[in-house]
Amino acid sequence: MSPPHESYDVVVVGAGPAGIAAATVAAEGGARTLLLDENPGPGGQVWRAIDSTPLRDEALLGADYWAGRREVERLRASPAEVIHRATVWSLDRHLEIAVSVGGGSAVLQARRVILATGAMERPFPIPGWTLPGVMTAGAAQGLLKGSGLVPDVPTVLAGQGPLLWLLAAQILRAGGRIERILETTPRLTAAALRHAPGFVLSPYFRKGLALMREVRGSVPVVRVTALEALGADRLEAVRYEAGGRHEEFAAGLLLLHQGVVPEVNLAMAAGVRHGWDEAQLCWRPETDADGQTSVPGIAIAGDGAGIGGAGAATLAGRIAGHAALTALGRDTDAAALAAARRGLRRALRGRAFLDRLYRPPDRFRIPAGDTIVCRCEEVRARDVLRAVEIGAAGPNQAKAYLRAGMGPCQGRLCGLTVTELIARARGRTPQQIGHYRLRPPVKPITLEELANLPADDEARAAVVR
Amino acid sequence: MFRRAMADPRPEVGITIDGAAVRAREGDTVAAALLASGRDVRRRTAVSGAARLPFCMMGVCFDCLVSIDGVGNRQGCLIAVREGMRVEVQRGARQVGR
Numbered sequence: 001m002s003p004p005h006e007s008y009d010v011v012v013v014g015a016g017p018a019g020i021a022a023a024t025v026a027a028e029g030g031a032r033t034l035l036l037d038e039n040p041g042p043g044g045q046v047w048r049a050i051d052s053t054p055l056r057d058e059a060l061l062g063a064d065y066w067a068g069r070r071e072v073e074r075l076r077a078s079p080a081e082v083i084h085r086a087t088v089w090s091l092d093r094h095l096e097i098a099v100s101v102g103g104g105s106a107v108l109q110a111r112r113v114i115l116a117t118g119a120m121e122r123p124f125p126i127p128g129w130t131l132p133g134v135m136t137a138g139a140a141q142g143l144l145k146g147s148g149l150v151p152d153v154p155t156v157l158a159g160q161g162p163l164l165w166l167l168a169a170q171i172l173r174a175g176g177r178i179e180r181i182l183e184t185t186p187r188l189t190a191a192a193l194r195h196a197p198g199f200v201l202s203p204y205f206r207k208g209l210a211l212m213r214e215v216r217g218s219v220p221v222v223r224v225t226a227l228e229a230l231g232a233d234r235l236e237a238v239r240y241e242a243g244g245r246h247e248e249f250a251a252g253l254l255l256l257h258q259g260v261v262p263e264v265n266l267a268m269a270a271g272v273r274h275g276w277d278e279a280q281l282c283w284r285p286e287t288d289a290d291g292q293t294s295v296p297g298i299a300i301a302g303d304g305a306g307i308g309g310a311g312a313a314t315l316a317g318r319i320a321g322h323a324a325l326t327a328l329g330r331d332t333d334a335a336a337l338a339a340a341r342r343g344l345r346r347a348l349r350g351r352a353f354l355d356r357l358y359r360p361p362d363r364f365r366i367p368a369g370d371t372i373v374c375r376c377e378e379v380r381a382r383d384v385l386r387a388v389e390i391g392a393a394g395p396n397q398a399k400a401y402l403r404a405g406m407g408p409c410q411g412r413l414c415g416l417t418v419t420e421l422i423a424r425a426r427g428r429t430p431q432q433i434g435h436y437r438l439r440p441p442v443k444p445i446t447l448e449e450l451a452n453l454p455a456d457d458e459a460r461a462a463v464v465r
Numbered sequence: 466m467f468r469r470a471m472a473d474p475r476p477e478v479g480i481t482i483d484g485a486a487v488r489a490r491e492g493d494t495v496a497a498a499l500l501a502s503g504r505d506v507r508r509r510t511a512v513s514g515a516a517r518l519p520f521c522m523m524g525v526c527f528d529c530l531v532s533i534d535g536v537g538n539r540q541g542c543l544i545a546v547r548e549g550m551r552v553e554v555q556r557g558a559r560q561v562g563r
Binding site: 038039040045049052053054055056085120121130131132133134135136138139140142143144146147148149150151152153174175176233234252253263375376377378407408409412413444 | 467492498518527543
């Protein structure tokens, strides 16, 4: 199904919490609105498979998951057009969008674009992390929500952050097995505790404590300072260091997680200015209070603009929807907008503490030696350091020397690691080193699909003599 | 590696994996159906031939690449199963013309 029109007032990319809210508000306000999403159904990652999950017992996935149903119902009641299995692979400064649907591509013109591409899990480059049997915690959570699957081999969760504890609780409630949790969070620092008062007032506080209590009741938790996945052609064991001692634990599944970071590829390729966020250790687009970026007409809402969680993303999506209506010269509901702004401030309370507490240690972000950095092109940390020695100044030279970041994921899973590796080797900041230069297509498409794009006179004149 | 947590109310969907009949469920992604099948579904990378399984399950990592109905390099985690779908584990690079 290709988009029914060639132009829209508002095009929203991504049907997670922020995108659903943004599209709903824009469409309810009378703008011709299109929501494009890559997945088979709405919900993004947080509300994944909310229409189709086999886990109908609401206690299993919890109230925060089922809160998504209300938002999806409101979207469906609105006049927004929604297309799933739609991959946006290009967006430019003229707000022209190329989208691939069902093997063919179409080009659309938008008057306003709201990117709600959300977050992805932060790379966790430990030795052996490419072995079959090593996955992200989010992957296991997706399998649980989407298909009701739980691990049935000896399973280890490793890392840190709220999602790790939530996933552990959900797997246990669904009858899955977890042998051990390897916690990589360093002990609380004074710097983190300075932000604690905000956290105690936040919704995370009570929920977080309850989850940890639930999980610690049935799974041993070990604080570790080193982590390695072992095996020849699949995961066989996890080796770790705890209290100065090395231990090995037989496992068939290792689930890694150390927080989430914005998915920046589409925004960067569109020319949106980003800066290094030292608190969240990732790239973050420059946005104003409405989500508006450095490119006129392109806004970013939700975790793609900096990690705030699902509650904050819904509110940021509403705000971006209102802002798009205002920019289009339409009336918006001032009271609803004010309420969303107040709610967003509340939802972000305590975030500074979480960022400090769950700041991933250098040793789990910046690998050494043989550890694979670029999973697609199988480039190792030592290769990147060697490239720096012979003159690579930044990620783009490393890419030219090594093909790092040139595989199908286009640097999504190695970009942060390569930037931080080079920054440390050269004694610079990540901001000074920069990120890969990203260009469309931001997801791979076939040449056939490109060749079949409708050609205008200008395109024909460029090749016909 | 994974099993279905409980009696699954969703209708069954018949697919083949490397020619063998497998019962999946409506709403499963191809990658989920592969992991739930109990079969050895490790792909081989195009670069070194290393064994891989899906890693992120959210469209980012491309470690779930499979051939579906004769078309290679499809992201199995983003595509829902359909009755009669032919899935092949991809060993190495996509073949020209497929």
